[in-house]
Amino acid sequence: MNLTNELISINELNKSYYSINNETKTLSNISFKLYKNDFLGIIGPSGCGKSTILNILSGLISDYSGKINKKKDLKIGYMLQEDALFPWLTIYENTILGLKINKKLDTNSKKYVLNLLKKYNLFEFKDKYPYELSGGMKQRVALIRTLALKPDILLLDEPFSALDAQTRLSVSDDIYNIIKNENKTIILVTHNIEEAISMCNRIIILTKRPSTIKNIYNIELDNNIKPTEKRKLNNFNYYYDLIWRQIDK
Amino acid sequence: MTYNNYIKKTKRNKRIILFSQLFILITLIFLWQYLASNNYINSFITSSPKNIIITLINLYKQNNLFIHIFITLKETIIAFLITSIFSIIISVILYSHKLLYKIIEPFLVLLNSLPKVALGPIIIIWLGANQKSIIMISILISIIISIETIYNAFENTDKLKIKLLKTFNASKKDILYYLIIPSNKKTIFSSLKINISMCLIGVITGEFLTSKAGIGYLILYGSQVFNLNLVMSGIFLLMIISFTLYKLVNLIIKNSSK
Numbered sequence: 347m348n349l350t351n352e353l354i355s356i357n358e359l360n361k362s363y364y365s366i367n368n369e370t371k372t373l374s375n376i377s378f379k380l381y382k383n384d385f386l387g388i389i390g391p392s393g394c395g396k397s398t399i400l401n402i403l404s405g406l407i408s409d410y411s412g413k414i415n416k417k418k419d420l421k422i423g424y425m426l427q428e429d430a431l432f433p434w435l436t437i438y439e440n441t442i443l444g445l446k447i448n449k450k451l452d453t454n455s456k457k458y459v460l461n462l463l464k465k466y467n468l469f470e471f472k473d474k475y476p477y478e479l480s481g482g483m484k485q486r487v488a489l490i491r492t493l494a495l496k497p498d499i500l501l502l503d504e505p506f507s508a509l510d511a512q513t514r515l516s517v518s519d520d521i522y523n524i525i526k527n528e529n530k531t532i533i534l535v536t537h538n539i540e541e542a543i544s545m546c547n548r549i550i551i552l553t554k555r556p557s558t559i560k561n562i563y564n565i566e567l568d569n570n571i572k573p574t575e576k577r578k579l580n581n582f583n584y585y586y587d588l589i590w591r592q593i594d595k
Numbered sequence: 596m597t598y599n600n601y602i603k604k605t606k607r608n609k610r611i612i613l614f615s616q617l618f619i620l621i622t623l624i625f626l627w628q629y630l631a632s633n634n635y636i637n638s639f640i641t642s643s644p645k646n647i648i649i650t651l652i653n654l655y656k657q658n659n660l661f662i663h664i665f666i667t668l669k670e671t672i673i674a675f676l677i678t679s680i681f682s683i684i685i686s687v688i689l690y691s692h693k694l695l696y697k698i699i700e701p702f703l704v705l706l707n708s709l710p711k712v713a714l715g716p717i718i719i720i721w722l723g724a725n726q727k728s729i730i731m732i733s734i735l736i737s738i739i740i741s742i743e744t745i746y747n748a749f750e751n752t753d754k755l756k757i758k759l760l761k762t763f764n765a766s767k768k769d770i771l772y773y774l775i776i777p778s779n780k781k782t783i784f785s786s787l788k789i790n791i792s793m794c795l796i797g798v799i800t801g802e803f804l805t806s807k808a809g810i811g812y813l814i815l816y817g818s819q820v821f822n823l824n825l826v827m828s829g830i831f832l833l834m835i836i837s838f839t840l841y842k843l844v845n846l847i848i849k850n851s852s853k
Contacts, residue, residue, distance in 0.1 A: 404762055424762035430755045434777050444763040447773065495763070 353420060353499060353531060354380040354403065359412035361398055371556035372398050376412070378550060378559065380499070385525075385532045387542035390552030391594050396535040400424065400501040403533070423497030428508045429488040431476040438463070438472040441491045448495065455494065462490045466524055481509050482517040489521055493528060500525065502534045506541065518545060519572045526569075539593070543585045544573035554594045561592055642827040650828040664832060666809040667798055670726055671840065674733035674794040679787055681734075682741035689742070690749040690775065691767055703739060711735045711797075715804045724805040732804065733797025740793070741786050748782035749775050784848045791844045795837050810836065 359376040362369050372395035380386055388396050401407040403414070404424045431440045441459050445451040463469045466486055476484055485505065492500060505521065506514045522545055525532055536542050542549050543565055551560045565585055567576045576582060624644050630636045631643035638646065654660040689696040715732055722728045752775055760770050776783075802811025810829050817825030 405764075406758065406761055424759075426755055426759055426762075428755055430753070430759045432756065432774070432778070434780075443760075443773065447760065447763045447765045447769050 351382040353417045355415045357413040361410040374556040374558050385546045387546035387549040388535045389542050394552050394557045421497045422499045423492040424501045425492050425505050427504045429484040444495045459494045482513045499531045544576045551592045642823045646824040647828050650824040670798045671795050674730045678737045686745040707739045729801030732801035733794045736797035737793035744786045748779040791840050
């Protein structure tokens with residue numbers, strides 16, 4: 347990984363939330379780098395501030411201290427915990443929402459979205475409404491809505507947490523496949539250790555609040571197979587054990 | 596076969612309900628007439644269906660009936676339009692300026708809990724004893740609750756969807772246009788339905804306080820000269836007007852949400 351591949355570097359990131367009665371320090375001295383085609387996982391106990399990191403990177407939160415260097419013209423997409431599809435819009439209208447708001451809806455971008463819908467088996471549903479789709483399909487629509495803006499980096503905030511256990515596995519396969527196909531760089535926030543190991547090539551473990559980085563692990567599993575297949579590899583359990591012991595209970 | 600049975604059953608139920616409703620209505624009317632014509636009740640203070648019809652025909656012959664209906668309708672529709680348009684605009688302004696809302700919130704609560712009819716005399720002194728005052732009273736009665744309803748719905752919009760739009764760098768205007776307004780269409784429409792009823796209440800209240808014509812005037816005048824036939828006729832007309840207006844608003848909403 348050379349320097350030109352570095353997309354984001356975060357240095358000494360600190361963040362506190364304030365209320366009338368107290369100050370809650372959430373992030374403390376978080377530093378890491380993100381490289382092109384990284385699939386970086388961030389895991390830690392719930393409430394530790396994992397999502398805060400994504401909110402800061404995407405620009406939703408602007409009052410923090412620390413330095414964040416982003417590569418010039420870096421486009422960041424964000425996929426939320428739930429699909430957040432608008433029930434009064436069709437699937438197609440939902441996927442072009444970001445384009446419309448950014449005034450980037452033209453024949454090219456329309457074509458691009460329709461192509462994504464075709465590629466990921468949603469084309470025939472494009473004129474249907476969200477309630478007519480399964481949870482997994484809705485999550486794919488949400489991903490396409492994010493991809494429509496052609497982001498370089500995708501931030502995934504517990505993207506499967508609203509799904510049931512069965513769907514969760516198949517959807518993570520789907521989403522993983524789409525992300526690999528589209529050649530994106532990812533930061534995945536999750537509290538699910540298996541999910542992180544099966545999808546990521548690097549995992550940051552955060553401590554309890556105020557979160558610091560406890561450890562960063564490189565996950566060396568075959569990247570050409572699906573997450574559900576990775577779970578069957580021998581090394582999977584080794585990593586699971588390694589990480590599980592590190593997470594604060 | 597079972598599906599057909601289901602359809603048959605549903606249709607039969609519908610018919611039973613309609614016939615029962617009509618039966619109750621007609622029985623009550625006939626009972627009222629029967630009791631009145633046989634002097635079981637004093638028709639001088641209860642009036643009777645027959646007398647109501649005669650009164651209405653007389654009003655029609657004197658060329659007054661439609662004038663009164665038209666005046667009340669006009670006042671109600673003007674008040675309804677102003678209330679509906681302004682409550683949406685004010686809700687949007689308050690939603691986009693949280694600080695402003697926090698500042699005026701106690702005043703809104705105060706105004707909301709105040710019986711607006713108490714302001715009637717002041718309004719009449721300020722605006723004069725005319726239709727302007729009636730419309731103003733009607734607006735005052737309906738607008739505060741309408742603003743509160745719409746504003747609260749705006750406030751309760753799914754936070755995750757707002758976050759989603761913010762990840763697209765949406766401006767406040769974008770969020771209003773793409774999310775807040777469309778996701779609260781139902782609440783806005785149902786507040787329109789409430790507004791039309793509230794505005795009619797307001798107009799009648801206003802007409803009770805000051806008027807030269809209108810259904811409220813008919814009722815008030817009737818009671819002052821102890822002409823219960825006129826009072827009952829006014830109430831009967833009012834029932835038809837409020838039902839028609841409600842259905843009309845419903846129809847417009849249905850067509851516009853298609």
